Amino acid sequence: MYTLGIDIGSTTSKCIILEDGERIVGSSLVVGGMGTKGPAQAVEDVLADASLTREDMQGIVATGYGRNKCTETDQQASELTCHALGAHMVFPNVRTIIDIGGQDAKCISLDAQGRMLSFLMNDKCAAGTGRFLDVMANILTIPVGELGDYAGRSAHPAAISSTCTVFAESEVISQLANETPTEDIVAGICASVATRVASLAKRMGVKPEVCMSGGVAQNSGVRHAMEVSLGQPILFSPLAQLFGAMGAARLAWQKAGK
Amino acid sequence: MKAQELLNRFHEIATCPKAQMAHYLDSGKKVVLTAPVYTPEEIIHAMGAVPFGVWGADIELNESKRYFPAFICSIMQSLLELGIKGTYEGASAIVIPSLCDSLKVIGQNWKYAVPSIPFIPMTYPQNRKPDYGVAFTKAGYERVIADLEKTAGLKFDDAALGKSIEVYNAHNAVMRELVCVLANHPEVSNAARSDVFKSAFFMLKEEHTELVRELIAALGEEESGPAKTKIMTSGILADAPGLVSILDDCGLQIVCDDVAAESRQYATDTPAEGETNLDRLAVKFKEMDNCSVLYDADKKRCAKIAADAKAAGAKGVLVVLTKFCDPEEFDYPLIKKACDAEGIPVTVIEVDRQMVNYEQARTAIETFRDIL
Numbered sequence: 001m002y003t004l005g006i007d008i009g010s011t012t013s014k015c016i017i018l019e020d021g022e023r024i025v026g027s028s029l030v031v032g033g034m035g036t037k038g039p040a041q042a043v044e045d046v047l048a049d050a051s052l053t054r055e056d057m058q059g060i061v062a063t064g065y066g067r068n069k070c071t072e073t074d075q076q077a078s079e080l081t082c083h084a085l086g087a088h089m090v091f092p093n094v095r096t097i098i099d100i101g102g103q104d105a106k107c108i109s110l111d112a113q114g115r116m117l118s119f120l121m122n123d124k125c126a127a128g129t130g131r132f133l134d135v136m137a138n139i140l141t142i143p144v145g146e147l148g149d150y151a152g153r154s155a156h157p158a159a160i161s162s163t164c165t166v167f168a169e170s171e172v173i174s175q176l177a178n179e180t181p182t183e184d185i186v187a188g189i190c191a192s193v194a195t196r197v198a199s200l201a202k203r204m205g206v207k208p209e210v211c212m213s214g215g216v217a218q219n220s221g222v223r224h225a226m227e228v229s230l231g232q233p234i235l236f237s238p239l240a241q242l243f244g245a246m247g248a249a250r251l252a253w254q255k256a257g258k
Numbered sequence: 259m260k261a262q263e264l265l266n267r268f269h270e271i272a273t274c275p276k277a278q279m280a281h282y283l284d285s286g287k288k289v290v291l292t293a294p295v296y297t298p299e300e301i302i303h304a305m306g307a308v309p310f311g312v313w314g315a316d317i318e319l320n321e322s323k324r325y326f327p328a329f330i331c332s333i334m335q336s337l338l339e340l341g342i343k344g345t346y347e348g349a350s351a352i353v354i355p356s357l358c359d360s361l362k363v364i365g366q367n368w369k370y371a372v373p374s375i376p377f378i379p380m381t382y383p384q385n386r387k388p389d390y391g392v393a394f395t396k397a398g399y400e401r402v403i404a405d406l407e408k409t410a411g412l413k414f415d416d417a418a419l420g421k422s423i424e425v426y427n428a429h430n431a432v433m434r435e436l437v438c439v440l441a442n443h444p445e446v447s448n449a450a451r452s453d454v455f456k457s458a459f460f461m462l463k464e465e466h467t468e469l470v471r472e473l474i475a476a477l478g479e480e481e482s483g484p485a486k487t488k489i490m491t492s493g494i495l496a497d498a499p500g501l502v503s504i505l506d507d508c509g510l511q512i513v514c515d516d517v518a519a520e521s522r523q524y525a526t527d528t529p530a531e532g533e534t535n536l537d538r539l540a541v542k543f544k545e546m547d548n549c550s551v552l553y554d555a556d557k558k559r560c561a562k563i564a565a566d567a568k569a570a571g572a573k574g575v576l577v578v579l580t581k582f583c584d585p586e587e588f589d590y591p592l593i594k595k596a597c598d599a600e601g602i603p604v605t606v607i608e609v610d611r612q613m614v615n616y617e618q619a620r621t622a623i624e625t626f627r628d629i630l
Binding site for chain 1: 605618628
């Protein structure tokens, strides 16, 4: 049985096709989220990747902020539910998931069976999200995907506010004016995101093992800063950005009657 | 009348307060505005005026920002905004209690921003339980009476207050009964439930009591709909249509609440005995409890919320936190702790009167439903 999970985020669209709710047979990730052609492209890409057709799918679940606008299915689930399912598939011992997406951050607590116990979401604010990193990378004129490498070369991370993206932007410009090395500014930016989201996680309660999901999980600078903030190792998988889609595909399999 | 017809009537009243106010003014009655959270409505009623609840509205705030910073309760801000824009013109006065820091400052701003509607303060004591606290409350009521006589030309009579107390106690009882009845009727939407509570602020209580009694009787003749996932709500205000409709979309049913604008209003009756009826009313405030704006060093309300949720069969507690409401924010960790101890899941969503997009709240509520 093949099932498809579609995760329509604020900046990207991701798809996973699972065989019998376990084995990944196709995946896709395209830039362009809710309100763009990204979701349709992601579905087209994942079907091509798996060499399957839409008719082969016995269940489809959409998740992410664009889930209710998805034309591929009328089955939706919240991204927290799907990230919990996806992360638990990859890391069966995970108890705390930190999901930092394009426009928000979420912390999820799981029990030993992978059931969600509680969760917290950030306030409506770009600080502590992928959007924050995009803005900062833009000011520094370096690709967002290279932020982790830059942070890894820093010896003295700069102090950047974790309160507000607008204030932080001014601080970064001041640091540039003071000729602070770019590596140190980037490390400070990563620490800023990590500190803010770590506070959210601590409010909920952090139990090991801890993993990160969402696009920002790809950033080694934020992951390292998060480990420092939480005093815990952070599990990482290259599939972290696809956990939502994976969980959606798993849920579609469960709904289809296994 | 069938239940749905009555619910339609409640909806009409809840969504058109201006028409309600015009109706009372046209009939020759005086209208006195009553601000959150608790005002001595019985006094206003006894003096022959219509106590008219004003809890602001879901609107964009512009004018009120001349008087308030952005980081203050949006209920207060929207109340002042509506006052400045003339929505309440025709009212004889507004009574504003002193139960939280935001309420303490709005009165002074109101005096300057809305000079056409006189401001009457109702200053409550922090320590309401000792005898001196009751005496302080009574003195506050006497000030309200004196101001109403002076500004609105109304006359106070203690015997009339006794009759009004009966009206209000009867209304309290019928609202408590309604909560139990609605818990057994999942087919009545959360939006409709909200309408019944909201309409109470815009009607004379004897009229509202009559309508609620009709609804209870009508529901008694109808079969209950399919079961939904039962929850309890807590907060100051939880009536935003955008929010309530998400609860309905998610198949959740509010079976009991700890919402200040809903059940907290009707939890305490005025006692039967007292030297005068005004003394009885002062003792009522003494006996009120279980609210974030009523001082309680032991915070007994937190354990009560968990106990009430359990008793009503609620699978979880949804805390609807009004942004920048300090009293509610202080209590949240204790509510969470009390519910955790009872194994009742809790989640919190922040709301304010300016929200137009509830998508983040939808995600949180859908996830909460999945946990339940």
